[in-house]
Amino acid sequence: MKFYFAPFHGISMRIFRGIFFSHFGGFDAVVAPFVAAVPHSQLKPSYFSDIYPLSDTGPLIPQIMGNNARDIADTAAYLYNLGFERVNLNLGCPMPKITRKKRACGLMPFADEIEQIVSRVCETSPVKFSLKMRLGMYSAEECINVLERVNNYPVDEVIVHARLGVQQYEGTVDRQAFQHCCQMCRLPLCYNGDIFTQEDFQSVTLQFPHLHAVMLGRGMLQNPFLLEEIKGNSIPAEEKNRRFVNFHQDLTNTYLQYYPCQAMVVCRLKELWKYFYRSARLSEPQLQQLLRQQGDEFLTATCQLAEKSFI
Ligand SMILES: Cc1cc2nc3c(=O)[nH]c(=O)nc-3n(C[C@H](O)[C@H](O)[C@H](O)COP(=O)(O)O)c2cc1C
Numbered sequence: 001m002k003f004y005f006a007p008f009h010g011i012s013m014r015i016f017r018g019i020f021f022s023h024f025g026g027f028d029a030v031v032a033p034f035v036a037a038v039p040h041s042q043l044k045p046s047y048f049s050d051i052y053p054l055s056d057t058g059p060l061i062p063q064i065m066g067n068n069a070r071d072i073a074d075t076a077a078y079l080y081n082l083g084f085e086r087v088n089l090n091l092g093c094p095m096p097k098i099t100r101k102k103r104a105c106g107l108m109p110f111a112d113e114i115e116q117i118v119s120r121v122c123e124t125s126p127v128k129f130s131l132k133m134r135l136g137m138y139s140a141e142e143c144i145n146v147l148e149r150v151n152n153y154p155v156d157e158v159i160v161h162a163r164l165g166v167q168q169y170e171g172t173v174d175r176q177a178f179q180h181c182c183q184m185c186r187l188p189l190c191y192n193g194d195i196f197t198q199e200d201f202q203s204v205t206l207q208f209p210h211l212h213a214v215m216l217g218r219g220m221l222q223n224p225f226l227l228e229e230i231k232g233n234s235i236p237a238e239e240k241n242r243r244f245v246n247f248h249q250d251l252t253n254t255y256l257q258y259y260p261c262q263a264m265v266v267c268r269l270k271e272l273w274k275y276f277y278r279s280a281r282l283s284e285p286q287l288q289q290l291l292r293q294q295g296d297e298f299l300t301a302t303c304q305l306a307e308k309s310f311i
Helices: 014-023 069-082 111-124 141-150 175-184 198-207 218-222 226-230 237-258 262-276 284-292 295-307
Strands: 002-005 029-036 060-065 086-091 128-136 157-164 189-192 213-216
Touching: 014 029, 014 237, 029 086, 060 069, 069 086, 069 111, 086 111, 111 128, 111 141, 128 141, 128 175, 141 157, 141 175, 157 175, 157 213, 175 189, 175 198, 198 213, 198 226, 213 226, 218 226, 218 262, 237 262, 237 295, 262 284, 262 295, 284 295
Parallel strands: 002 029, 002 213, 029 060, 060 086, 086 128, 128 157, 157 189, 189 213
Antiparallel strands: none
16 A cells, blocks of 8 residues: 655745654655646746645655647657656646646546547656546546556556545545446546545545555645554653644744745644644634734744644
8 A cells, every 4th residue: 555645736835845844754755836837838847836846745746737739749758758657637726727628637528639639648758647636526426437448558647536526625535436446547546635544544545445556635724644653653641742832833934934925934834723723722713813923923822832742
């Protein structure tokens, strides 16, 4: 069983990854947040500044988004030549401003177009190409149609977040529909969605014993020790607290060093505290109060909260 860290656009960017994975390792691969596929003439290393030069945070899989087969194939081949053995295509982002343009999850109802993309990438480059999709934009039949089309190509793997695009992040994952994917998919399959505890992981792997991999997302942001716990490591609360405080200090200091103004640091940390607040056992109203704070007041409050985490 392999473990992947999910991409979080605006959160799991270069600096975050550098710090997070120096404190909480153990993933077989990390998928980077998406960049748009662009025509060949626009491809240059600086366009991939979030991922290039290759960092030493373990195997990183760049993710691209688009709907033009030629641009996607050119971008994937370019990344391969930059040294990335694997490239992932985003078919899961549900944001209306993206799906409206028939990108990401908005492409899921168009299985033929996805097949054209996969065919072109596989024909033109030795890159290991994987897909990260939802069950569909509107219906779980969409992923079945897509799997039927791509099963015959040498796709590296298929990662399925077991929700529909129209659900955004609401409601529950549809494990029955994912079961159908398992039956249909002849490619290595990775499960993603709502694994927040060791018990969630056990129940997923019990129900789907032939998974190639599991991808952890928000569960890792809420509890950075989740992977270690899944792997059977029981960590005393004091140790979790000490490690989380160290991580949080390291992250805050590094953000302050790299970002040009404190407001940007506060903005980045606020996105994270929407997940971290659980480790400090804050209620929702307390979180909202925290998010209203600015500048030094916010930075001091989060340092104090980190001290209370996990105990
Ligand atoms: C703020 C945010 C940003 C995300 N950015 C990306 C992204 O760039 N690419 C992608 O494939 N998925 C993205 N996702 C989806 C996650 O990678 C993951 O599939 C989703 O959160 C479900 O997994 P989880 O329940 O384990 O969190 C994002 C999710 C959130 C909440």
